[in-house]
Amino acid sequence: MTPLERAGLAVLHRLDPELAHGLSLRALSWGLVPLPGPVTSPRLRTRLAGLELPNPVGLAAGYDKNAEAVGALTRAGFGFVEVGAATPLPQPGNPKPRLFRLPEDRAVINRFGFNNDGAEAIAARLARADRRVPVGLNLGANKTSADRAADFARVLALAGPHVDFATVNVSSPNTERLRDLQGKAALSALLAGVMETRGALPWKVPIFLKIAPDLAEAELAELAEVALASGIDAVIATNTTLARDGLKSRHAGEAGGLSGAPLFERSTRVLARLHHLTEGRIPLIGVGGIASAADAWAKIRAGASAVQLYSALVYGGLSLVGDIARGLDVLVEEKGFATLSDAVGSGRGDWL
Secondary structure: OOHHHHHHHHHHOOOOHHHHHHHHHHHHHOOOOOOOOOOOOOOOOEEEOOEEEOOOEEEOOOOOOOOOOHHHHOOOOOOEEEEEEEOOOOEOOOOOOOEEEEHHHOEEEEOOOOOEOOHHHHHHHHHHOOOOOOEEEEEOOOOOOOOHHHHHHHHHHHHHHHOOEEEEEOOOOOOOOHHHHHOHHHHHHHHHHHHHHHHOOOOOOOEEEEEOOOOOHHHHHHHHHHHHHHOOOEEEEOOOEOOOOOOOOOOOOOOOEEEEHHHHHHHHHHHHHHHHHHOOOOOEEEEOOOOOHHHHHHHHHHOOOEEEEOHHHHHHOOHHHHHHHHHHHHHHHHOOOOOHHHHOOOOHHHHO
16 A cells, blocks of 8 residues: 555545545546556456456445446456446435444445436446446345336346446345345346346346355355356355454444455355355355455455455555455465466365
8 A cells, every 4th residue: 555545545534434435436536546457467367257357356336336437447456347236216325324434343334225326327327438347237126116126127228238247236235125035936036037138138248146145054055056047147255244243343233234354254155155056157256355365365265256345445445456466466376376267166165
């Protein structure tokens, strides 16, 4: 982290978290943040669900909800970027305050509730964006919708022509009863509708599924079965957790999804278990608690073909992205693998 970045983070951390979030997006979109461009090497280049990534380190959904800084983010060192979540209609989300830093735990709690400008506005911004790496959209459902399962297909129909991949997000804990859609029958029907909508798009957009880290063993097994049968292209493991084990920060009791360092072990165990259940037949993207190249390497060895991060940027700054990618490059060479892809799942047994 540069001295300038450290000073900027110090200023932002004196502000309300959601205000700081918004200011960081504006700084990016206005060109006020130095950007290194994609970090890559022959060892880091990754093919994920048909997408060519310069490196396997992606931005998780939730930071740029409304696709306001897409161009800048694709020049920030990421190998791929996910924006959103987008819902068919604009919605304000949950009442404020709804974002909390937990610095002692290197964690964040949010209960945004899919606040966004709506799929039409977001799709229009994506259509105009100057993209340097693949960009995907996280699909969500409106809180007041009479048919939440159909909402995912509606967003895909609007935005699909302008994205490189789309993620079905049935795992946010901040929209009431949304996680109920992870059940076998409900999820199968939902994904069938999404895949049917994909068939009408100009090209075959890869469809990802984002799951919760709080699933029981039987639920995870059913989900793996549905993922394989549905024809989706990848699974993102995992979203935020409702667990609060061992937290020290004063905001530990706030409602919402917990992300950051405390999620690392829980999400990595789910990742490894899912890799075992699917026998490596579907690519997995590891998310949850990644704050270093060592963390990302652990996810890859547990079964991830690529990784995403977000909360760690609150504490480590945007330069962390390049640091992790370059650190992975070193680790691949040190551990004797020709490419990062060769290491996927090589340490899965450590997490089972």
